[in-house]
Amino acid sequence: MFHTTFTDFLNQHFEQHNLSGSLKETLNAIVAACVQISAKTRQGALSGVLGEAGSGNIQGEAQKKLDVIANQILIDALRQTPTVAGIASEEEDNFVETNEHGEYLVLFDPLDGSSNIDVNISVGTIFSVLKKQSSGSLKTDDFLQNGRNQLAAGYVLYGVQTQLVFTAKHGVFGFTLNDQNQFILTKDNFMLSETTAEFAINMSNQRHWESPMQSYIAELLAGIDGVRGKNYNMRWVASMVAEVHRILTRGGVFSYPFDKRDPAKPGKLRLMYEANPMSLLIEQAGGLSSNAKQNILDIQPTGLHQRVAVILGAKEEVERVNQLHA
Ligand code: P6P
Numbered sequence: 001m002f003h004t005t006f007t008d009f010l011n012q013h014f015e016q017h018n019l020s021g022s023l024k025e026t027l028n029a030i031v032a033a034c035v036q037i038s039a040k041t042r043q044g045a046l047s048g049v050l051g052e053a054g055s056g057n058i059q060g061e062a063q064k065k066l067d068v069i070a071n072q073i074l075i076d077a078l079r080q081t082p083t084v085a086g087i088a089s090e091e092e093d094n095f096v097e098t099n100e101h102g103e104y105l106v107l108f109d110p111l112d113g114s115s116n117i118d119v120n121i122s123v124g125t126i127f128s129v130l131k132k133q134s135s136g137s138l139k140t141d142d143f144l145q146n147g148r149n150q151l152a153a154g155y156v157l158y159g160v161q162t163q164l165v166f167t168a169k170h171g172v173f174g175f176t177l178n179d180q181n182q183f184i185l186t187k188d189n190f191m192l193s194e195t196t197a198e199f200a201i202n203m204s205n206q207r208h209w210e211s212p213m214q215s216y217i218a219e220l221l222a223g224i225d226g227v228r229g230k231n232y233n234m235r236w237v238a239s240m241v242a243e244v245h246r247i248l249t250r251g252g253v254f255s256y257p258f259d260k261r262d263p264a265k266p267g268k269l270r271l272m273y274e275a276n277p278m279s280l281l282i283e284q285a286g287g288l289s290s291n292a293k294q295n296i297l298d299i300q301p302t303g304l305h306q307r308v309a310v311i312l313g314a315k316e317e318v319e320r321v322n323q324l325h326a
Pocket of ligand 1: 114239268
């Protein structure tokens with residue numbers, strides 16, 4: 001029933017859409033590194049990879065051992081991939097130059113949701129690929145391209161199954177890791193319904209949201225008796241990769257809005273290696289993604305680690321949030 005490997009899929013897909021072979025090489029390297037990360041996450045306590053690393057990152061977050069391990073696996077793999085000029089990682093203060101003559105920039109959150117690792121809840125790797133536009137030595141500005149410039153994006157979800165979801169801007173495709181460590185095509189073209197009855201948000205922050213967001217969520221909670229005229233279900237996994245995968249699989253809307261706890265921060269999630277790649281996947285699957293005022297993919301980045309408010313998923317819901325914030 002399922003037999004197409006990711007590598008064979010890429011060959012067919014790239015030929016069909018006339019995409020560059022060097023991008024294919026870059027993607028194969030990222031995905032091969034994620035197979036190594038999957039093996040590490042599966043072993044858990046048996047290989048001493050749980051718990052804190054005893055270090056912190058630029059985000060001011062305590063790093064888990066697996067954050068550091070996953071980050072190093074990806075950096076080592078991409079250093080050995082001639083097509084990759086440099087990387088930006090949630091776990092690295094600055095960019096890392098990998099190959100002087102590389103064409104691509106790879107941005108990633110090596111292990112998103114890592115607070116869930118020690119309690120065995122799904123975590124994931126998120127990646128985004130940009131073209132190095134300028135000649136000469138690599139600089140931070142080379143990475144600061146808006147989300148529409150992404151050539152490819154995806155994630156690997158280390159969950160009940162290990163699944164890869166990927167786009168090169170010609171649809172969104174899903175692969176499942178088999179017991180020979182091959183990703184096999186199991187979902188041909190994710191498509192999102194424009195409507196949903198399921199939302200994901202961390203309700204404990206309700207008092208910190210701006211009033212339009214409070215009004216939006218109150219509408220959903222009012223259910224069939226409210227203006228939306230239907231009952232909603234709620235989910236919160238505290239792992240963006242798991243939430244986005246659920247939304248791509250059965251619909252929904254995910255929000256991590258601006259909140260007043262730290263007004264200097266426009267949101268919790270990072271634009272370059274969380275919001276942009278996830279927004280490209282969602283938009284390619286027929287959904288929408290916004291910071292409540294602007295399409296995420298149109299935001300002109302100003303820093304590698306800048307944060308952004310995120311509302312993504314079913315078009316009708318994202319448009320309602322935008323309308324309330326207008
Ligand atoms: P909270 C994980 O740390 C993450 O960056 C996303 O994956 C997730 O959606 C969010 O933060 C969870 O945040 O505040 O609910 O723990």
